[in-house]
Amino acid sequence: MVAGAGQRWGSTLDAVVVYAQGAVCLRLARGVVPSDGRIRVTGLPRSLDPASLRARVRGAAGVRVTEARVEVEAEPAGTGAPDELRREVERLRDVYEAAHARRARQEARVKEVQALRPVTPARKRDDPHRRTPVDAWLELAEFVDGRLTGLHARLVELEEALRVAEHELTVAADRLDRASTDAPSAHVETSVCAVLTLDGAAADAGDAEVEVEVEYGVPGAVWVPTYRLHHRQGDGTGRLVLRASVAQRTGEDWTGVRVALATADLRRRTDLPRLRSIRVGRRQAAPAPSGWREPPAGLADLFSGYDAAGPRPAVEGSAVGGSAVGGSAVGGWSDVAVGSAPPPPPAPSAPQGYGGAPEAFGGGMPAATGLPPGMAAPSGPPPAAPRPSAPRSEDRRRSVGGSFAGAPAPLARMAPAAPAAPGAAAPPPPPAPVAGPPLPSDAELDYAALVLSAPDEQGARRGRLFPDAPYDPVAVEYRRRAETVASLPLPGHAVRPRESAGSFDHRFDATARADIPSDGTWHTVTVGEIPVGLRTEYLCVPSVEQTVYATLVLDNATDQALLAGPVEVTVDDDFLLTAALPTLAPGGVRRVGLGAAEGVRVTRRTNLHESTAGLRNNITVLDHRVHVELSNGLARPVTVEVRERVPVTTEPDVRIEERADWTAPAEDAAGERHAPGTRVWRVELPAGATTALDGGYEIRIPTGKALVGGNRRS
Template identity: 30%
Template sequence: MVMSDDKTPSVYEPLTSRIDKVKVYAAGATVTRVADLQLDAGEIPEQVEMAGLPLALDDSSVRVRVESALGASTAIATDVRIGLAVPPRQAVQNSPTDEEVREAKAEVQQLEDAIALIENEIAILYQLDVPERPDGEEGKAPPPSPLTARLALTNFKDEQVRARITEKRETTEKLRQAQEHLDDLLQKQARASNAKEVRPHELRKTVVVRLSNEGEPSTLAGQRLVVEYFVPGARWTPTYICRLDSTGNQATVAVRALICQRTGEDWSGVSLELSTAEPLSWCELPELPSLRLGRAQPRLKTSGWRLPPVGAEILFEDFDRQKQVAISAVSVHSVLTDIPSPSVPPLPNLAVEVLKHQGIDATQVPKKMSQSPLDTQEIFERSQELRKASFSQQRRRQRVELTTDEPSAPRDEFDITLMSPGMIDAGEYSGYAESMPAAAPAVFRSPSRPKTAAFHESRQAQVREEEDALTNLLAYSLMRMGAADEPTQRGKLSIEQRQEVYLEILKRRNVVVSFNVLTIVQQAAIDARNCIYINLPPGGINVRQVAGSFDYAYSADGRIDVPSDGEFHSVALTSNSTDVDLRYVVVPREDTNVFRIAQLKNPLQAPLLAGPADVYVDGEYILSTKITTVPPKGQMELGLGVEQAIKVARNTSYQEVRSGETLVAFNELRHNIQIDIANRLPRDAAIEVRERIPIPDADAKVDVQIDRASPEWEKYEQQERGIPIRGGYRWRVQVPGGEQTKLSVQYTIKTFVDSELIGGNRRE
């Protein structure tokens, strides 16, 4: 037994947890928290609590296990409950009790009554007047004046008034002090009351775990509790940094990620893993359709549960028997005579229950069977016999309508029933067959059932009830097993209200909740899910769409920090080196600038997803580009811009020559192309020079032939770009550093002498 922070007894041992690992999916994340188990007198606590979890976590996704640093853990988690909790409250110093407040109020009231009494006495004294000298009788001497008595009365009045005024002044001062003391107590009490009131932003979810130890006490050291849960409100997109070394033909590919999370908790120093998978998906077994032939039968209801096994109620016999003995013992010794003896329902006859479930009249069960409820073999054999007899009686009671030329009545989709041969005796079936006319085949027809609007409405209501029941059956975290002392609920699962489950732990603490907690929890989940609608940064992609049919995971080499602010933060995942093939490409027909292209091999076991990449060459930033998805061990190309140290010049010449006989003469359009390359780099350069010559249409009376190419070139159709071309060729030459080389080609276009090419005969 431990004491909670608010001085309320609690059976939960609080644990200090930390986030150890986070796995971010395409939408959402799985968080793993760990907490060390502290031994109490050499034993693990029976129940522990891990608080401070986000409100948006999915209750059904919580998984708990116990790990040990010394090997296999001997402690296991037997039960998990999820509720709501608040951070520890700061205790108010010298918080007054209700008795102290009542005493202070009574003192103030007593002083106020005393002042009122004094004021009343002063008022009475002021009403006490000194009588005047009495008037004498006519004709007589005036009576003597009671001067002494009158002076004594006046002095008495003045003295009493002054005494009352002094007493009132003293009592008023005491009242002021008492009122200040009461106000101070009330203020402290108000602060203590406000400290117990829960505010919506203070709510957090908590997990209560029941532990059980099955090993020796010496094996309990070094164990920790691991809690995993899924929380929405997280997404990521990849980015890259490519650093190339032009001198050593090496490149480093740094894989980074932009992560946005609004889960309600900051990730500080966590081990990060990114995945392209969907975290949750629905999967169910297909339901095979059936075609039934024969007499119409009611549709069988599918059920996701089974009846309890035979003898389940016997498990509670010992409990009921011992309970009756205990109650009898209490009544005999007259310790408590006012406790009524509970009526325990008799255990049902298992044989009768089995037969009733199979639709068989239990009155036909012999006494021998009812006296031996555990003889299941005999129950099964007898139930089969009674089922056949019951089926035969039903067949005799039904009227079979035989039709020859009339169409059959409308029937349901499942009115055609295929009956098992074992369900009908051969003699009965032959009797029915003999009674049928032989003129035409007989058709069994069941009476048509009217399907009115009320029938459809009742059917829809039944379907909705079944769907609601199915939804409740999937709420595993809300299911509770009835206790043994509840005869109607024991051994059965029941659904608890979610709000009651959440408030269960709050009730154990002396706190006040003045709002709907379900509304706060639902709003937190909505705010977390809205994270997936935040716009991606420029160049960002949806990892689920580009991953294809497979899912991949990327782990970070170190621990990272990601705050829960709904903004994208760049984090480093891993960095790997790979070989780079640096080459140069020029198309002098279009542009004499030489472009650098780096060909890299994917160094990861997973694909490089499409995303933006920053390119550095020899430590200098060159450009930002966007790469496409590269499969594992695949090749990718990066354009590095223009290489100013390599110069290319293209020169052409043209000559038109007449050839052939007088009757059939041709024009030969001879084109010469010469390309000069100067490599001013200090190293060799592999340069690819691309050219293109005209290609006539298939029906054109034009012939194009290549006369000479120095050095030899090869065809190039631009298949890697997905846009093939005709007439393409290329040279691949190696130019030493600081040297020059020449490329040349000559081709001839031959046409009839009276023909001319569209656009002019000269092509260069």
């Protein structure tokens, strides 16, 4: 936690792009740039990814951001709504426990009174029989009866009070669970800010306000598409409203923001590999400077006097310095403070960027061309016999640890290895040194974050610069809680965007601003209206079921795909049903079922006649006749598609002859796939009309191909 200098600018969340998992937020901040050009943009969430920070100046020519990094501050937290809800839950829990204890005591009293029984004294052998005191027995029974009546009445009151207290506690606990995570949950509030350094502000900006836009990525946001379809019968168009169910637990409420929805994978790298050319000949192109310099000669002798003085006496109750010093990239060896803390852990490898190249993030530091002459090396021991004129090929880059895309080697491969523990297996030998200077990682090129190691650190770290990247368990816990929204149960018929989008990525921009609290539950956001072509068709397969089904044929004439998801169908202002809409590509056609149509009826009858033909009656002829009757009881004309199926054969001797006016359906009609032998009748049926369809086919089978037991087919 640091609190450095710099003018503080408040920021407002302006836009959010929700990806398949995670989001990229855009904040705006305005103010007058100070003379030193350093500002602190506040209001960032605790769960942001520091490697995804971007910043730029809008509308101010000559002013640009030269440095951007994330810093965390701590301050006492004020009382907010979550604290009040938490105190209310604690109060109701105490009330519930007190009511539970009162009921337990009352039940104990009831059991105690119920256990009252008359006990007769023991009779000795020589004593005569005594008379039973019936009056005393009756008085005891009346006492127990009256006492139990009062105790049971009180027990009923206590059980009702316990039930009310339990209900109030459950409601308050549910409100606390659903409360926004935007407010802190502890007495100390940790806030995140972006520390920016602006260049050219004094010359160009003056006293004018400058608007800065800060972009960062956060986990803990998911979305699924939903639709609402409005259709009027007899009309060839309809209104398809695209909506989205969005859930987020990023730690900040999205209030009045522009929302965009994307199907892309936020963690997938999109940078292209850089293919370097290799010249054939003696003259080679000069290699690009790597930003690395050899340490100065005699660096080990610099601490000889410090080592000769012996160990420093420990001071109880105080700590001098820190684990490292804040030597900057241009300060050389000045401002060196001695520390006694153990060396910092090695910096973890930088995470992949949010949809862009790694150099586009990482705090906004531009790629440097070199270090000042007095700067120590940010990595391990210097290589032996460097050859500046040697070409840096792809093989050398891979051997140092870089990727094919040109990513630099991670710090763990460049730092010196720690000594193995006694008794442990010997580590594998290090790779052979590569000629030429090593390639530092992105963290080692971030000069403002380099820290000079103290003299107490032994080995190759003392007196050299290393990235200061401490482990932040609080931020890790915030991100872990945020990512729990990925396990939310999906609404009915909902499909994840990555599953329905396939190999293509789409983006949908909402037409209006929306409010989405950070409570980890689904919220519906209206994205916009999509014009689609609609027509109502009726479909039946009478050979399977003599029922006519109504369907809507959707035609996507836009240049955007419609992802799979639930669609609420409204016909003539009456809600009909919720169906599953499949993925509809631009220009595609899909059929959505609306259920059985009671106003259109179908009847099917078949007739089979078996005979023989041929010169010697050696061919069996199976004559199938199909008769279908359709009746339209609706007040409007309808289009009915009747489907039949003709048998297919692979035997050249078996012939099938059709006698009907049906047609074979196209394979891409309404995006459907039909079985071989499918035949279709399309009938325009007026209101109240009845029609009949006759068809059939003959199967000619040679005698040698006849089946045992007969050739009759259903």
